[in-house]
Amino acid sequence: xxxxxxxxxxxxxxxxxxxxxxxxxxxxxxxKIKNVYIKHSFLPLDTPVLELSEILxxxxxxxxxxxxxxxxxxxxxICMRYDLTVPLARFxxxxxxxxxxxxxxxxxxxxYRGERAQKGRFREFVQCDADIIGNEExxxxxxxxxxxxxxxxxxxxxxNIVNQVSNRNILFGFIEGLxxxxxxxxxxxILDKINKIGKENACFELEKLNINKNDIAKLIxxxxxxxxxxxxxxxxxxxxxxxxxxxxxxxxxxVYSYLKAMGINEDKIELNLGIIRGQDYYTGTVFEAVIxxxxxxxxxxxxxxxxxxxxxxxxxxxxxxxxxxxxxxxxDLLDSNxxxxxxxxxxxxxxxxxxxxxxDECLRLQSYFSKHLICEVAYENRxxxxxxxxxxxxxxxxVIIVGENEVQTKIYTLKNMIKSEQYSLTKExxxxxxxxxx
Amino acid sequence: xxxxxxxxxxxxxxxxxxxxxxxxxxxxxxxKIKNVYIKHSFLPLDTPVLELSEILxxxxxxxxxxxxxxxxxxxxxICMRYDLTVPLARFxxxxxxxxxxxxxxxxxxxxYRGERAQKGRFREFVQCDADIIGNEExxxxxxxxxxxxxxxxxxxxxxNIVNQVSNRNILFGFIEGLxxxxxxxxxxxILDKINKIGKENACFELEKLNINKNDIAKLIxxxxxxxxxxxxxxxxxxxxxxxxxxxxxxxxxxVYSYLKAMGINEDKIELNLGIIRGQDYYTGTVFEAVIxxxxxxxxxxxxxxxxxxxxxxxxxxxxxxxxxxxxxxxxDLLDSNxxxxxxxxxxxxxxxxxxxxxxDECLRLQSYFSKHLICEVAYENRxxxxxxxxxxxxxxxxVIIVGENEVQTKIYTLKNMIKSEQYSLTKExxxxxxxxxx
Numbered sequence: 001x002x003x004x005x006x007x008x009x010x011x012x013x014x015x016x017x018x019x020x021x022x023x024x025x026x027x028x029x030x031x032k033i034k035n036v037y038i039k040h041s042f043l044p045l046d047t048p049v050l051e052l053s054e055i056l057x058x059x060x061x062x063x064x065x066x067x068x069x070x071x072x073x074x075x076x077x078i079c080m081r082y083d084l085t086v087p088l089a090r091f092x093x094x095x096x097x098x099x100x101x102x103x104x105x106x107x108x109x110x111x112y113r114g115e116r117a118q119k120g121r122f123r124e125f126v127q128c129d130a131d132i133i134g135n136e137e138x139x140x141x142x143x144x145x146x147x148x149x150x151x152x153x154x155x156x157x158x159x160n161i162v163n164q165v166s167n168r169n170i171l172f173g174f175i176e177g178l179x180x181x182x183x184x185x186x187x188x189x190i191l192d193k194i195n196k197i198g199k200e201n202a203c204f205e206l207e208k209l210n211i212n213k214n215d216i217a218k219l220i221x222x223x224x225x226x227x228x229x230x231x232x233x234x235x236x237x238x239x240x241x242x243x244x245x246x247x248x249x250x251x252x253x254x255v256y257s258y259l260k261a262m263g264i265n266e267d268k269i270e271l272n273l274g275i276i277r278g279q280d281y282y283t284g285t286v287f288e289a290v291i292x293x294x295x296x297x298x299x300x301x302x303x304x305x306x307x308x309x310x311x312x313x314x315x316x317x318x319x320x321x322x323x324x325x326x327x328x329x330x331x332d333l334l335d336s337n338x339x340x341x342x343x344x345x346x347x348x349x350x351x352x353x354x355x356x357x358x359x360d361e362c363l364r365l366q367s368y369f370s371k372h373l374i375c376e377v378a379y380e381n382r383x384x385x386x387x388x389x390x391x392x393x394x395x396x397x398x399v400i401i402v403g404e405n406e407v408q409t410k411i412y413t414l415k416n417m418i419k420s421e422q423y424s425l426t427k428e429x430x431x432x433x434x435x436x437x438x
Numbered sequence: 439x440x441x442x443x444x445x446x447x448x449x450x451x452x453x454x455x456x457x458x459x460x461x462x463x464x465x466x467x468x469x470k471i472k473n474v475y476i477k478h479s480f481l482p483l484d485t486p487v488l489e490l491s492e493i494l495x496x497x498x499x500x501x502x503x504x505x506x507x508x509x510x511x512x513x514x515x516i517c518m519r520y521d522l523t524v525p526l527a528r529f530x531x532x533x534x535x536x537x538x539x540x541x542x543x544x545x546x547x548x549x550y551r552g553e554r555a556q557k558g559r560f561r562e563f564v565q566c567d568a569d570i571i572g573n574e575e576x577x578x579x580x581x582x583x584x585x586x587x588x589x590x591x592x593x594x595x596x597x598n599i600v601n602q603v604s605n606r607n608i609l610f611g612f613i614e615g616l617x618x619x620x621x622x623x624x625x626x627x628i629l630d631k632i633n634k635i636g637k638e639n640a641c642f643e644l645e646k647l648n649i650n651k652n653d654i655a656k657l658i659x660x661x662x663x664x665x666x667x668x669x670x671x672x673x674x675x676x677x678x679x680x681x682x683x684x685x686x687x688x689x690x691x692x693v694y695s696y697l698k699a700m701g702i703n704e705d706k707i708e709l710n711l712g713i714i715r716g717q718d719y720y721t722g723t724v725f726e727a728v729i730x731x732x733x734x735x736x737x738x739x740x741x742x743x744x745x746x747x748x749x750x751x752x753x754x755x756x757x758x759x760x761x762x763x764x765x766x767x768x769x770d771l772l773d774s775n776x777x778x779x780x781x782x783x784x785x786x787x788x789x790x791x792x793x794x795x796x797x798d799e800c801l802r803l804q805s806y807f808s809k810h811l812i813c814e815v816a817y818e819n820r821x822x823x824x825x826x827x828x829x830x831x832x833x834x835x836x837v838i839i840v841g842e843n844e845v846q847t848k849i850y851t852l853k854n855m856i857k858s859e860q861y862s863l864t865k866e867x868x869x870x871x872x873x874x875x876x
Contacts, residue, residue, distance in 0.1 A: 142817075
């Protein structure tokens with residue numbers, strides 16, 4: 001061995017690294033999300049973590065450039081992916097002829113943002129995305145399907161959410177109707193941050209855009225509308241005669257009718273005109289799910305409809321709708337709020353402890369029990385007493401003790417560690433007792 | 439939308455990217471591997487893809503430095519991980535006080551090697567590792583457990599393997615016994631590549647080390663020994679009196695006795711003294727599994743025992759034993775040799791096709807069937823005929839056609855697309871027919 005000096009072991013800051021028993025829960029939750037996607041006939045895509053910079057930065061504005069991990073390898077300018085949408089666009093554009101439409105793919109994978117590390121922000125995080133991509137056109141049923149999946153995902157995760165839904169055409173059209181079509185992006189971006197900067201500052205910024213006070217009041221009012229779909233749709237029906245506005249309303253009505261047919265849980269969804277979503281590629285349905293008991297968690301799932309996925313890579317038109325869950329952040333919030341269930345030190349159902357020179361018999365027993373449950377042999381070179389103590393500390397529910405007598409008689413001592421009871425049984429009876437948990 | 443020019447979509451070479459239906463099979467196989475690890479009470483670890491370069495390169499020789507993706511972000515010198523062992527060592531050294539020993543972790547994750555792209559070599563690939571780490575000491579039962587897991591993993595994957603096992607102390611001791619203790623590394627490295635360079639070249643290189651011809655013949659002979667454990671152990675028992683040699687034999691005997699108790703399948707394992715494994719951190723058991731019908735695949739799984747996992751990060755001693763499967767390469771080989779089963783265009787069990795204005799009824803039906811199977815509604819704006827044709831092409835086994843009459847009667851036309859039969863049934867009867875596959 002080298003006699004090199006010791007390097008202090010440390011990991012990069014801003015990177016989550018869970019203990020394996022917690023990672024097990026993380027993985028289980030991811031599995032549940034994937035299974036909802038699979039049930040809705042989505043198939044997995046796994047694009048590379050590395051992409052050519054010219055691909056990954058094709059559409060990005062200034063901000064993302066700074067955050068992205070970018071480097072050269074030989075002559076190649078490479079980036080680590082910062083989301084799963086651009087890789088999807090690249091994949092669809094590259095393989096558009098071979099895909100079947102609507103193309104339904106999910107991707108669960110790590111993405112990278114080299115931003116300043118701060119609490120609750122991670123530089124590496126798992127995103128769980130599902131998107132439906134059409135060829136030239138895509139039915140609004142797809143929007144409803146995504147909304148239904150949001151409901152089902154959080155039901156599976158046992159988290160009570162409300163999915164706040166809007167349609168960007170409503171606000172776009174309303175602004176257009178007021179006569180500010182040319183400034184709609186700037187206006188939406190101010191309205192989008194109203195919760196962050198406060199109403200007063202928002203008004204002030206809108207005034208700077210030369211919006212008249214009356215119209216500002218109307219804008220501020222409309223984005224406060226939220227509630228049951230039909231209530232709100234009826235309430236705002238005649239607020240504007242603008243065509244885009246009418247289109248937004250009719251799209252919402254259509255999506256809602258599909259949701260009803262799909263049996264959506266009306267308690268988990270609301271129409272909320274305050275939902276704008278910054279990224280300007282959304283062009284219809286938009287949504288953000290929140291946990292009402294934990295508004296401080298912010299958006300736990302978001303998404304929406306976009307006219308064209310792959311503008312930068314092809315002239316063909318691929319409209320799509322999708323949802324995205326920033327799972328690492330969500331898991332971290334659940335963890336720090338003690339909202340994770342089932343964190344156990346291990347998954348072991350049964351530990352077999354040798355007493356004396358009985359290791360071979362223990363291993364034979366393990367191979368019998370392992371067909372039905374997770375069974376471990378305490379084969380370490382430690383005292384019987386310390387092994388029993390340890391089994392207790394590790395919260396192992398059942399222990400079988402195998403002494404030399406047991407090797408002869410084939411009758412084993414089974415201990416129920418929770419009830420502090422013990423029995424003398426054949427291996428078959430041990431198994432039934434453990435499986436019946438009695 | 440921007441009027442930016444179109445960028446030709448392409449991905450980096452040397453990176454695998456599967457179509458989603460194939461990725462589904464990839465994921466299923468990974469799941470099977472994970473489940474074997476979990477059954478053996480391993481828990482998952484998920485270390486970051488990025489590590490500080492001083493950590494990742496602490497132990498590496500020249501070669502790995504060249505292959506690694508390394509870059510600076512701000513003042514930080516960062517590497518992408520090139521294996522899962524160094525991150526494990528870092529994790530154990532950082533958290534040694536909080537872990538329970540033997541520490542059994544698996545990690546399934548992508549690793550990165552920026553080497554020259556060539557057929558069958560990937561720059562990003564999934565490794566499936568499982569290791570058992572002891573604190574100061576670790577029983578040889580752990581070695582047997584890893585070997586048993588190799589058997590079970592490939593049984594689950596339905597691949598016929600032979601796991602070729604040796605113990606490095608046998609050859610080390612043999613070389614020592616011949617009087618070449620100081621040159622044992624050089625000698626082993628020549629013997630290790632004998633299949634690549636040929637026997638003659640190996641002899642020539644050994645001569646250059648001043649090994650006498652008689653001893654060269656002995657070395658060449660011993661590494662050809664392979665077969666049933668007990669046969670080989672008996673055959674080579676007295677080839678050397680060296681203590682390390684004897685130690686190697688007795689370790690192999692002990693591991694074999696545990697394997698017998700575990701009920702190992704003797705057809706899937708052999709003692710093979712030609713197994714050396716390049717990396718010099720192995721110190722006892724070493725193994726390489728091959729597929730006898732596809733020797734050209736090379737090693738599909740390898741691993742072994744090491745004295746000390748975390749030498750570079752701590753003065754504490756953590757002996758371990760582990761196995762590693764380079765899954766991306768294996769999958770690619772299976773794929774290109776048509777050895778993957780179950781590649782279907784999709785997973786859809788049932789497609790519901792509206793005929794006329796019956797979309798809402800279709801969605802209601804979908805929500806009924808989706809509780810039991812994967813059901814899709816053909817909601818695209820296309821003709822009924824083209825949808826039927828498509829369902830056929832997509833190999834969807836069952837189709838339900840919902841016309842306006844069906845909405846009234848609640849009796850639906852179910853088509854078995856494989857048998858080309860059709861039935862008029864209630865939704866409940868449709869479901870039973872599909873589930874019973876009759």
